[in-house]
Amino acid sequence: MVEAATIAPPLGARSTLGIDTLVWGVGLALLALFGLLLAEMFAAGLPVLSLEFITGEASDAGRSGGISAVLVSTLWVVALAVGIALPLALGTALYISEYLGRGSTLYRLIHGSLDVLSAVPSVVFGLFGNAVFCELLGLGYSLAAGALTLVCMIVPVMVKASVDGLTAVPTELRAAGSALALSKPALIGHIVLPAALPGVASGVLLGVARALAETAALLFTSGYVLRMPDSPLDSGRTLSIHIYDLAMNVAGGDRFAYGSATVLVILLLMINGAIALVSSYAHRRTTDS
Amino acid sequence: MGYLGDAMDQRQACHEPAAGEISLCTDQLCLSYGSKQALEGVSLEIKPRAVTAIIGPSGSGKSSFLCCLNRLTDLTAGSAVSGQVKVGSTEIYGTQRHDPVQLRRQVGMVFQRANPFPFSIWKNLALPLRHHGVRDKQQLRQRIESALQRVGLWDEVSDRLNTPAGALSGGQQQRLCIARALVLEPSILLMDEPCSALDPISTQRIERLILELKERYTIVIVTHDLAQARRIADHVALFWSFEGKGRLIEYGPAPQIFHHPTHELTGAYLAGHI
Amino acid sequence: MVSDRLLHSLLALFAALAAGLLLLVVGFIAQEALGLLQQLGVGAFLFHGEWQPYAGRFGLLPMLLTSLLLMLGAVAIATPLAVVGAACINFYLGRHSAILARRLVEIAAGIPSVVYGLWGLTLLVPLLAAIKQPGASLLAGMMVLALMILPTIVVVVDAGLRALPTHYRENAEALAIRRSGFVFAIALPAVRGSVITGATLAAARAIGETMVVMMVTGNLVQLPGSLFDPVRALTANIALEMAYAMDEHRSALYVSSLFLLLFAVALVLTNQLLLGWRGRHG
Secondary structure, three states, X not given: OHHHHHOOOOOOOOOOHHHHHHHHHHHHHHHHHHHHHHHHHHHHHHHHOOHHHHHOOEEHXXXXXXXXXXXXXXXXXXXXXXXXXXXXXXHHHHHHHHHOOOOOHHHHHHHHHHHHHOOOOHHHHHHHHHHHHHHHOOOOOOHHHHHXXXXXXXXXXXXXXXXXXXXXXXXXXXXXXXXXOOOHHHHHHHHHHHHHHHHHHHHHHHHHHHHHHOOHHHHOOOOOOOOOOOOOOOOOOOHHHHHHHHHHHOOOOHHHXXXXXXXXXXXXXXXXXXXXXXXXXXXXXXXXX | OOOEXXXXXXXXXXXXXXXXXXXXXEEEEEEEEOOEEEXXXXXXXXXXXXEEEEEOOOOOOHHHHHHHHOOHHHHOOOEEEEEEEEEOOEEOOOOOOOOHHHHHHHEEEEXXXXXXXXXXXXXXXXXXXXXXXXXXXXXXXXXXXXXXXXXXXXXXXXXXXXXXXXXXXXXXXXXXXXXXXXOOXXXXXXXXXXXXXXXXXXXHHHHHHHXXXXXXXXXXXXXXXXXXXXXXXXXXXEEEEEOOEEXXXXXEEHHHHHHOOOOHHHHHHHOOOO | OOOHHHHHHHHHHHHHHHHHHHHHHHHHHHHHHHHHHHHHOHHHHHOOOOEEHHHOEEOOHHXXXXXXXXXXHHHHHHHHHHHHHHHHHHHHOOHHHHXXXXXXXXXXXXXXXXXXXXXXXXXXXXHHHHXXXXXXXXXXXXXXXXXXXXXXXXXXXHHHHHOOXXXXXXXXXXOOOOHHHHHXXXXXXXXXXXXXXXXXXXXXXXXXXXXXXXXXXXXXXXXXXXXXXXXXXXXXXXXXXXXXOOHHHXXXXXXHHHHHHHHHHHHHHHHHHHHHHHHHHO
16 A cells, blocks of 8 residues: 555546547448448349359340359469469579579569569550550450460569568578589479478469459450350450449449459459468478478 | 698698598688678698587687588678688689589588478488489488488388478487488588587487597587587687687697697687686 | 579579560550650640540540549548558457458458449449439549558558567556557557558559549549549540550550559659668668
């Protein structure tokens, strides 16, 4: 009791209740807003989902039927884009992490140019793709032209994730490999790449997610024909373009727009989950030993 | 005995090797990382088939010195070496492009922290062998078994060669790393504080192993532990840091260094005054 | 066995290709744009208000201003909210709810812009229309863009806050500084760099965004008189007219994309310069 009296009274006992309430209010309101938006989308979209919606053919400009052609076009574009971007991105990442010093001018040049590239607006990539792949290379409006355009957009994020994975490989492993007289290619192939695999895998998944989400760059490269493509040289419409077209250009297309958006977001959530799995696996593996 | 390179005539530091021995010596070796100099003018001749312990306070360049002996300095960007390191008759930092891969087959290394690859025990040992051309399954098996036996690990792991090396205990992992360095049959073995992360019992095992290995290998070991140097070393080199630059201040047979040091710093350091 | 030299050259080739993509993009856009740009001069695009492609008048001023206003409005709305949101996640929510909240924000950051556009078009525009017709307007664009870039800023600021040394908090507690005092006087000032980075990245995204602005701003080419006016942004203009543009008209679209490109690149470079400067002096 005696001690209690000697404790100094609070200096200018201002209440912080107001500030605390503000932070709580803003934080919870934001979280609730995003939660509600997602809930709204699922509420409108989930009832649309059915086997027929996934596998059926679209009719009446997409107001009825299914989205099989859209899914096949999306698969083509994403698979081609990631397939082409992977060797390019992995090669670049290996060069950066295994052959260039962090401080070198060349390192900063490559890094800076990829940084700037990732800031270029997607509609600009669309114009670039239209001029180069559709016209100059003569691919016309086609899934291949769309995929090549996407390659330019996803290379920076794939390089970044792969470089992160590669530089996280412990230096002890590299030193052990070198001390055992492994040549550099063998060191990379047998030790560094296997250890960096989780980083590379999440880079690939990030690339897939970027490619799935892209709309503007595809409007005038892969086009928006709502028909089952026979080959990657055909024009075709991806999921995100389908959503746009239904929402903007088709009266009464909202219901199916939400259905398609639900499919797209579920796909992205699955990729998100896969990335989380991969990185927790990598984390476990490095903390085990 | 000419332990320290004669100051008047540095050329004398590296003698011609005796027949059948791979000798190891350095002459006026300097190492710098960027603008920071880590080693200055180190000249010494390592005695073959013996244990040479490198001792000295932290930051005196002991580990840096070890990394110069198999060109592991190459891994650090901005490192520069001057002076000579001679392994056998080869000058490894010489002007003619010397292949570090060939060098590292002759000069094995064991690190402070056990660093097995994240593979099985078998693959840890098979990878370097395969890489250097041993394809025959029979021969692989034989060399892996003999390396594991040499480090006393065979009886402990022979029934689980396919389990991850990371599952072994710390001491076992370190012995696996020694075995991995031995499968390539080097003639020189560099050890960078191999026991500093281990418990006393594992340390004892490894020290016994080092004493056995010196019958066949030239061993250079960096150690913080003076008692350990007393137990295993035949020769001792003391490094000291002068304004951040590591220098060799005394080198000689272990009994001489421990009982009759000539440099005053050595005496003070060994007595624990510094 | 691949030799070191061969692998080195191969990887260097890949890296050159990847780094060269930027030059390729800038080069091709410039090539398509330069003819018309030289013919008419930069002023004809920047300082004129009439966009009549068939009459050869390519004044971009209304759309340029619209794009800038949309970006500024979105960043101004989103940044403070995002910063407070990140503080709430880090210092107010419990451990488990913070993990859940971060998950939600990450998911929101990954949702395609076309879905934000869909939300804006079907949920927000009717709401605004009830206040003042037509609903699709500058304000709708700002709000939906703000919503879209908000999660990105939260992620960047949150990463900054999480990287703060824990002893800051301990010291503040020991000095009897309350939580709110710690957050606003110590933690948030300490992550100024993250806030700048988050806001700049968000600004670059906002000015380059096409789908959202095309879906919710009404796409009428005019100087915005009020927040409730329908307007058209540069990006939307490209996407709307590219399908049928020919000759000079097409070149004019490439000119406008050249402006966009330069602007977004300038934003990112400014950010890096700021960070570099802060790194040396801050």
